[in-house]
Amino acid sequence: MTELAGCTALITGGTAGIGFATARRLADAGAAVIITGRNPQRGHQSREELGPAAKFVAVDMADQAGVERLAREHEFDILVNNAARFPAGLTVDQDESEFTHTFAANVRGLYFLVAATVPTMIRRGGGAIVNVTSMVASKGVPGASVYSASKAAVEQLTRTWAVEFGPHHIRVNNVAPGPTATAGVAAEWGETNEKLGRALPLGRTANPAEIAEAIYFLASPRASFITGTTLHVDGGGTAV
Template structure:
């Protein structure tokens, strides 16, 4: 068990990539806190993850609300692993983008992630160990129509990865990011419909990813397998950014 005795917080952990990451972490022995906005979905997710050998519990939090971010940091307590996965990703072209949704994306994807990390990092730094994994996207480095604001928020996470690695790694805390390509989750299908499958057909592997495939990349960066890796961005995108 690669994560035995490790405490992990996964934001956006009740569905999609976050839930599959939680499933993998529990299987590897971690005590996992999954954070999300919907308590009903959280309870369902915890029930799914009850098999062990690790454990899971739910913490309700809206990362767009700084008071919720503060409460989540207190509830989670000191963690060994932080997976910044929660994000909003509504689709809109630039000329159709409304200000309210623009603000919600930055509040959740960027501001919430930043201040949650700022709250949890001191305990990691004091311990001299820890791993932070930011979930970005291939759209942070390539143009995807309809994803202008979403991709900008995820480019910010990639920037955080580099800066936090420079700030935290001298104290033993590694910071990396995973940049998934088109991934078939329920949330993505709701927002993008058939567009995600079409996007998958355009990349070298000619398909979309399953969320469990992205979870494997997150486990790699969170675990001792990547003990000499920090400040890196792992492109789990089926070759999309290679062409």
């Protein structure tokens, strides 16, 4: 399939988990992909797995200078904002540095990457932005206070951006995954993630490739009349 032939896609946090699965799905559809991450060794390994249509750029989304450099040095038609910190901990146990760093990566970095990207997309005739949020942006889960608040902020930004950028043929949507079996989530949340999955109507966690399919749909021409919405890919989690 070459539905995205001629398109360039940037996937932040694209070296593992949902981000890597998304990069692979977009590359399979013909897109040239740029993946970002904080770990250069893992980034170059992921780039090699994706093949010659892929490029890796080392950047921490909490680093404002790095975000500005990323937008300045690369042009793309599709932006998937996937990179995020997801600290686990009760509100009374969180410290200010963790709160600040999470919002810097999950909200501030994403915000200014979009702000710097949109003028280029306008010049290129339009584009698609998909923000990866979370089931917990609209559902209370103990221990997810900082993460859930940051993702709720992103979901509201998406609605605003859909209105601001729509006249320029730029679509902006969210994909809100439920519990997903990735190495990063397992390291932070451990068995809690699996328990959340078993509590879903579908009774399991997601495979990253299942989330990537939803991201691909919203990024592709198949979703040409969809903007400002949230696609819940959560095994029915928001239904209960």
